[in-house]
Amino acid sequence: MWGGDNKKKRVDDMVDWKKPPRLFIPGPVKVNEDVLQQLARPTLGHRGKEYSQLHGETVDMLKKILFTDQNIFLSTSSASGIWEAAVRNCVGPDETVLATCCGAFSDKWSGVAKSCGKNVDELKVEWGTPTLPEMIDEKLTTGKYAAVTLVYNETSTGLTNPVYEISKMMKEKYPDILVFVDAVSAMVGLPLHFDELGWDVVFASVQKAFAIPPGLAVAVVSNKALEKSSNVPNRGYYFDFQSFAKMAAKNQTPTTPNVPHIMALNYQCEKLLKEGMDNVWERHKQMADFVRAWAREKFDLFCDEKYASDTLTTVKNTCGINVAETINKIQQKHNTIFGNGYGKLKEQTFRIAHMGDITLDDLKELLGWIDEETA
Ligand SMILES: Cc1ncc(COP(=O)(O)O)c(C=O)c1O
Numbered sequence: 001m002w003g004g005d006n007k008k009k010r011v012d013d014m015v016d017w018k019k020p021p022r023l024f025i026p027g028p029v030k031v032n033e034d035v036l037q038q039l040a041r042p043t044l045g046h047r048g049k050e051y052s053q054l055h056g057e058t059v060d061m062l063k064k065i066l067f068t069d070q071n072i073f074l075s076t077s078s079a080s081g082i083w084e085a086a087v088r089n090c091v092g093p094d095e096t097v098l099a100t101c102c103g104a105f106s107d108k109w110s111g112v113a114k115s116c117g118k119n120v121d122e123l124k125v126e127w128g129t130p131t132l133p134e135m136i137d138e139k140l141t142t143g144k145y146a147a148v149t150l151v152y153n154e155t156s157t158g159l160t161n162p163v164y165e166i167s168k169m170m171k172e173k174y175p176d177i178l179v180f181v182d183a184v185s186a187m188v189g190l191p192l193h194f195d196e197l198g199w200d201v202v203f204a205s206v207q208k209a210f211a212i213p214p215g216l217a218v219a220v221v222s223n224k225a226l227e228k229s230s231n232v233p234n235r236g237y238y239f240d241f242q243s244f245a246k247m248a249a250k251n252q253t254p255t256t257p258n259v260p261h262i263m264a265l266n267y268q269c270e271k272l273l274k275e276g277m278d279n280v281w282e283r284h285k286q287m288a289d290f291v292r293a294w295a296r297e298k299f300d301l302f303c304d305e306k307y308a309s310d311t312l313t314t315v316k317n318t319c320g321i322n323v324a325e326t327i328n329k330i331q332q333k334h335n336t337i338f339g340n341g342y343g344k345l346k347e348q349t350f351r352i353a354h355m356g357d358i359t360l361d362d363l364k365e366l367l368g369w370i371d372e373e374t375a
Pocket residue numbers: 026027078079080081105151153154155156182184185205
């Protein structure tokens with residue numbers, strides 16, 4: 001089918017693999033060559049002692065990175081799988097979840113919870129504005145909810161919710177209500193002290209600030225959530241926390257894991273710990289400050305600066321540039337892409353990632369090219 005006279009365009013005709021596209025979309029992001037090399041290492045049998053060593057080392061490093069002594073699961077899925085896992089494992093049939101919605105991804109998570117047959121109430125705020133502790137407090141005071149879903153960093157609007165303040169309120173007033181947090185575009189790029197925050201499930205996929213190609217998700221599950229899941233029916237098969245916990249005790253996963261990705265994760269975790277998490281977060285902040293200063297001067301920020309994310313910036317297209325055309329031109333000339341606005345924010349905004357192994361020099365180059373195209 002692919003040989004001989006076939007004139008169909010193939011990916012190899014489109015991509016110069018020696019000079020791959022430079023990605024500034026908010027995931028997948030740029031992956032360095034040394035990380036890619038980890039994915040090319042010979043594989044290991046996933047029930048052997050060598051794999052268990054790799055798994056155990058990786059989990060131990062993740063515990064330090066995420067400030068937890070609780071359960072870490074490596075899931076061969078994208079993060080959306082853990083959206084489903086959190087609600088299927090930890091919300092009973094007679095219980096109701098409060099889904100906080102502040103953008104496209106938090107909206108989707110609410111939809112996923114409903115599609116799993118859970119009772120869901122939504123707490124919606126306008127896109128680009130944060131979900132505040134008092135808003136959640138007002139809902140929880142009804143006594144109706146068993147769990148709350150939060151998105152730490154809304155990748156559609158470039159907004160970081162005040163999750164530390166929310167968690168403080170929840171720990172003081174609602175210690176029994178479970179807290180599920182999507183940290184997909186936050187984990188590693190923003191502070192995350194899991195045990196101190198009192199969260200129950202948090203997760204991310206590795207194609208964001210871990211700077212690894214897509215194909216693996218990291219989840220932290222509290223002992224409380226794990227215990228609860230043992231009594232929740234219809235947890236399903238692939239994302240059953242009980243199976244994950246059983247196999248995690250042997251430093252393994254319930255099904256065949258994405259071993260090459262775990263090698264890359266192990267490698268990235270070692271680098272992160274060497275750098276120190278305070279320095280990693282500061283590096284993200286410096287990149288964000290640089291992009292925000294540029295955005296404010298030339299355009300504007302989509303959300304209030306107080307809540308603007310340190311891992312990506314959603315720029316408000318105040319100059320009315322043709323975003324798709326600008327992306328296209330920069331792709332043609334410089335083999336580089338950044339993100340259009342997400343969903344209903346297309347053309348009204350555009351998004352620039354500054355996370356993982358992207359550097360300040362990378363960003364200077366990109367912003368220079370955007371300046372050139374929009375002068
Ligand atoms: C905040 C957020 N949540 C969830 C997802 C879905 O993650 P995945 O594509 O890894 O399933 C994304 C993807 O961009 C995201 O940004």
